[in-house]
Amino acid sequence: MRPETHPPCKNCTCISTPFRFLNQDELAYINQNRLEIKFKKGENLCKQGTPASHVIYLRSGLIKIISEENRGNLVLSIETSGYFLGLQVLFKPQKLPFSAVASEDTLACLWDMNAFAELIKRNASFAAGMMKQINDDINRSYQRIATLGLKHVHGRLSDLLLSLSVHVYKSTKFTTSLARKDMAEITNMSPESLSRVLKDMKDEKLLKVNGKSFELIDIKALKKME
């Protein structure tokens, strides 16, 4: 990872986020405690077991948040531009309970976590805005628990493809940087199963696949998959 030149917070596009509640002084304060870093594909943005040091805002790219356990790794969520990584551990001084890894080259702003927490304790509107962000996280994570618990491989893969289409690539036709192994980890199945399920869906003409290029055809059917 390497530092970049960058505009200060007050001129940044992420000003559309809860940062809009900050006044000039507060913006200057948080800007002083900011780094801009480019993570290359495969690099860790943070590592499970280490203390949390920064809140990380994703300006572009794609990351996965993973839980590293004895039995193997599991992807908790995938996130793209506009995401604040690390809010989950604000005011919890313990070691990070997850790692984050760049799945594509990713451009990010890092703020010192203590400075960030300080602002939250000073500016309640900012705090409320950040709380909304966290609440997005928790609701998506509830959704994920339900998906993992209730759906079979076909449904889980449908969910992933739809989510990539809607939230990440914003088109029914997209080329992903995710490997089959990544997609298998996200959907919690073996790469072999993933391959077979993808073939099933191709045979049933629900989508077209060519390597890492996808085109979702029968969205309705995909949404109904269990």
Added chain:
Amino acid sequence: MRPETHPPCKNCTCISTPFRFLNQDELAYINQNRLEIKFKKGENLCKQGTPASHVIYLRSGLIKIISEENRGNLVLSIETSGYFLGLQVLFKPQKLPFSAVASEDTLACLWDMNAFAELIKRNASFAAGMMKQINDDINRSYQRIATLGLKHVHGRLSDLLLSLSVHVYKSTKFTTSLARKDMAEITNMSPESLSRVLKDMKDEKLLKVNGKSFELIDIKALKKME
């Protein structure tokens, strides 16, 4: 459910929570917007699909937060005294994405959600304290995703029993009000599997079971179950 007589917020035991950051005026304000309700076992505290109206603090009892989907219900988490229900949807005016049901008779305080949100926007320390509560939620829900995704039935049941022992009943020996069916839903397995796994654990002398009374014997082995 029926209203109870109760002490005002400023004299309440839950003053040990982020409420300690509120001044007398703020305490009076939130107390005006408070109800105390007793939910009987089986009653809904809130219902998926309806708008969220209150933040609910559990004073005693046991509840399950569930996701109701076409394929069936899945327990997202179980919670006991000290829990704030509804923080997850603060500043998100949509319909509730989950239901909550009392698994035991449960005594709770309900605050009007708008009043609660108002306080958060006024008092940043209070906001930060509530953020910490939400962060507990999200981290436990990450933990749950990992458990559901990576562990087999034996590991999932171990996790539940340990969690009941440590967080709910605070003893290695406890009698639960949960039916086998409840425990099966929480651990995402069939009641039949639950029964079999419990028998395995009994045979291996990891615990003693007698109806709804449990005694955990070999905690170390239970923690290592996969």
Added chain:
DNA sequence: CGCGAGCTTGACGTTGTTCAACTAGAGTGG
């Protein structure tokens, strides 16, 4: 004493994993 709900047990089927073999494509070096 008999009934019924909740729980347990056994037999069997389904789902998905594992392991191993095979294939296709992307570098690499002669």
Added chain:
DNA sequence: CCACTCTAGTTGAACAACGTCAAGCTCGCG
């Protein structure tokens, strides 16, 4: 430019884990 290798992806067969279905058990309660 062609072998050579390496990795990612696919396919098939055997196997394990778990759910389903049906039957039996137990215990509290009328």
